[in-house]
Amino acid sequence: MVTKKILICGPCAAESAAQMDVIARSMKDVLQGVSAQLDSILRAGLWKPRSQPSSFQGVGAEGLPWLINAADYLGVPAATEVAQVEHLLAAYQAGIRHFWIGARTTSNPFMVEALAGAPIADKQSVTWYVKNPISPDMNLWSGAVERLKGAGYEHICAIHRGFALGEHASGVYRNAPMWSQAIEFKRRYPAIPLLTDASHIAGKADHVSEVAEQAMRMGMNGLMIEVHPDPQIALSDAEQQLTPAQLSDLLQHLAAMDTTAQTAQSAELTALRQQIDETDDELWALLSRRLDIARQIGDYKRRHGLSVLQQARYEEILQRRMAWAKEHGIDPESAKQIMDIIHEQSVLKQL
């Protein structure tokens, strides 16, 4: 049996009672149409963590009834972001039971500690969704999960929303996806459902679909997608929000992909995986041979009083490898990271 995926969708922020009313009405058929495959949850940010004080900061507790009414109309749970204990208590008292911790909050252990320790009467009724921190720091992400677990919460999910890497950010997207971080999270917490926030990774409506598709191919347990009745006039994240019609198209596309993917589960995949395993065996044999040569070089350098680290030589190796990577369609920066690790191991061996 295929377990149901989770879909958290709705506007970046609740802006008015009318906007929440319209979004609920326009998503009703869409969500009902996919209810056999997806457990939907309606999202809307009430307290918005914005970098600039001049940006829209969210409507706060005033929006709680708008969100709750919209979710009731849709027949799905409501979810909102909480960063401070007062947000959590206000939303909990209003009846909300699904809370996400935003990237900026996960980055701050004091804030997570405060949220985890808040006086919530029925912890088993609550589900937490922990977004990855702003930068790729696995310990901050898992630290937030551990704090919630330690406080007695049992229903915990995580959300992969990509990383702000400044000048290293990968081109077209707002956040670098760094799927390796999502894979590492899954390895550490196989039992915790991991969703991908395709909207915040993509940053532009045009790219949301390809990120969502990739997430499904990677076996993620669900998606967070921002949907606004009229994205152009949204008060926050206008560029990345989908219209309800675009959400509908996306879900149909993913559903079609899912069935084809399932029927194609086949000998072909098994054969390809076998080839990967064999290639990995060869790769590791080569790495081990390389280390052995490094050890011999280390012996030579010691006998001739040469220093282990020869920067010019490494620079030459690195430049050659990065140029090679570029020619072969491999990201030179990634090639550099791999080469750095290999070189570090060689140096250690020589020492």
Ligand code: PEP
């Ligand atoms: C959000 O989901 O509205 C949000 C602010 O996301 P993040 O914390 O991922 O930036």
Ligand code: MN
């Ligand atoms: Mn947003």
